Amino acid sequence: MRLAALAASAVAAVAAAGPIPQLPPLGELLAPPPERLTVTVEHNGTSRVANGTYTLECEPVGGSHPEARRACARLDRFARAGKDPFAPVPPDEVCSGTYGGRAVARITGTWQGRRVEASFSRKNGCEISRWKELEPVLPSARS
Template sequence: MLRRLVLTAAASVAALSAAPVAAHADTAADLGARAGDRLTVTVTDAGEGQDGTFDLECRPTGGSHPDPAGACATLDQVPWGKDPFAPVAPDAMCTMQYGGPATAHITGTWHGRHVDASFKRTDGCEISRWDSLVPVLPTTAGA
């Protein structure tokens, strides 16, 4: 019984003493990932001068994107815990409106997470989703 108590106490002390190190490592990894956020944005059928494939880098801001500072600022304003690239919920009720043929595909890394998201303007929910990311995505002729 005494042996079990000593082993349990030793295991608890070891677990507790390792916790701050793990928390610090996660924080450092998160900051490192955010320091190198990189996205590739491919846009088609959005209107004259809007189509193409653009690189977007944040922290530091750069890349071939037409408005990297505005795009990074838009993404940085997304509330903590909300995924700006999340698809429309399958059970969402969306207005039946057409916003044009524009499509976009965003890949890369944002806040340390892999991004692979597609965008279109085929109904009210998809139009709203697209518009929430302007200027990451361009304003379209259908907007």
């Protein structure tokens, strides 16, 4: 008797909860998140890419970035090489005092299934190299 009462109350609870929600197809659950980056550039000198904020989408290529196809190709080369183009300069790195201008950039979003939040400048030799390594995702900067 107790088992029958328990089963009846379980059925009543499910019925009161409403319909069972549908799960998305398995392919959608297993699909990697889209690669979508927001690139913000400030104080950039003369360049084909002006100051502003651009979106960059890869696979498929899209967004408002003026060199989206080349930028995605560059990111693909980093991925194939197993390199992180958004990693900061290590704190113990010895950098030259070369100043590359006031250009700064910030990149946020998703790349290779992980969250990206990176800042770039041209304040010393290490940062200049890091910036150049990521061109054309970042524009060629001139002071």
